Amino acid sequence: MEEYPEQRLKDKVILITGAGSGIGKASAIRMAKEGAKIIVNDIDQEKIDEVVNIIKGFGGEAFGYRADVTKKEEVVAMVEAAHEKYGRIDVLFANAGIADYAKFVRMKESFWDHMFEVNTKGVFLVTQAVVKKMLKYKVPDDQLRGKIIITSSRAGKDGQEELSAYSASKAALIQLKTALAKELGPKRITVNAICPGTILTPIYGKDVTRENIAGIDGKVALNIKQGVGDPEDVAGVVAFLASKDSDFITGQAINVCGGTIFH
Numbered sequence: 450m451e452e453y454p455e456q457r458l459k460d461k462v463i464l465i466t467g468a469g470s471g472i473g474k475a476s477a478i479r480m481a482k483e484g485a486k487i488i489v490n491d492i493d494q495e496k497i498d499e500v501v502n503i504i505k506g507f508g509g510e511a512f513g514y515r516a517d518v519t520k521k522e523e524v525v526a527m528v529e530a531a532h533e534k535y536g537r538i539d540v541l542f543a544n545a546g547i548a549d550y551a552k553f554v555r556m557k558e559s560f561w562d563h564m565f566e567v568n569t570k571g572v573f574l575v576t577q578a579v580v581k582k583m584l585k586y587k588v589p590d591d592q593l594r595g596k597i598i599i600t601s602s603r604a605g606k607d608g609q610e611e612l613s614a615y616s617a618s619k620a621a622l623i624q625l626k627t628a629l630a631k632e633l634g635p636k637r638i639t640v641n642a643i644c645p646g647t648i649l650t651p652i653y654g655k656d657v658t659r660e661n662i663a664g665i666d667g668k669v670a671l672n673i674k675q676g677v678g679d680p681e682d683v684a685g686v687v688a689f690l691a692s693k694d695s696d697f698i699t700g701q702a703i704n705v706c707g708g709t710i711f712h
């Protein structure tokens with residue numbers, strides 16, 4: 450694509466969960482423009498079709514696959530289908546997630562369970578299914594077998610009021626990332642997480658505007674865009690983590706938050 454003449458991700462096969470909207474969608478488009486073949490996963494078939502059409506519309510390569518990341522059989526079938534179609538998965542972007550506010554004392558057990566089911570177990574299931582495949586890839590000794598990128602959150606490092614279940618579900622992913630980086634590093638698989646701050650996506654509701662989410666999570670150091678990032682701001686970081694430029698980075702949780710936290 451003319452926009453990215455370097456084509457850093459040429460022919461890389463990248464599976465993105467929750468790619469039908471927001472950060473996943475922007476990352477799918479950005480990485481397809483950098484030459485990647487994208488497996489567009491979501492739970493919502495209409496959103497998948499829209500993203501696949503956008504990518505095919507500019508001459509990119511995409512394959513849509515509907516699966517619920519909380520259902521092991523669906524996840525395993527998706528990873529098999531991806532291998533039948535492309536023969537491998539070079540990069541997994543485990544991004545599907547949900548968010549919801551609740552006062553802690555009134556929180557229902559089902560609310561807590563659902564948050565962990567999607568945000569934490571969903572990442573476990575898809576990562577395990579992909580890593581099982583990656584471990585079988587034959588690659589030269591000086592090259593990586595694959596890369597895992599997990600969407601955690603700023604809230605996973607700095608828990609927010611009325612977001613206790615969400616914050617805890619995302620904090621778990623940060624230690625999953627660390628443990629897996631240690632366990633899989635010797636097998637030449639990197640594992641990193643991203644921690645977005647407030648990003649303008651439908652996760653805040655379908656009528657979300659920059660104005661009505663500006664400042665919801667405290668003070669932002671960087672004085673642009675009212676402190677609210679766009680999905681494309683995250684997509685650029687994901688593309689870097691998917692590319693060879695980041696081969697020597699593993700076990701890190703990278704904040705993309707306009708300077709709201711500094712650890």
Ligand SMILES: NC(=O)c1ccc[n+]([C@@H]2O[C@H](COP(=O)([O-])OP(=O)(O)OC[C@H]3O[C@@H](n4cnc5c(N)ncnc54)[C@H](O)[C@@H]3O)[C@@H](O)[C@H]2O)c1
Binds near residue numbers: 470545600645650
């Ligand atoms: N937007 C933010 O401010 C922000 C900040 C920090 C972290 N995040 C994280 O970024 C990720 C993407 O969020 P977003 O803001 O782009 O939200 P979004 O709602 O725009 O996109 C999430 C997508 O995930 C899909 N999804 C939900 N449950 C699924 C399931 N069980 N299986 C497969 N797909 C499923 C949804 O259909 C949706 O298309 C999430 O993990 C979220 O927690 C977002």
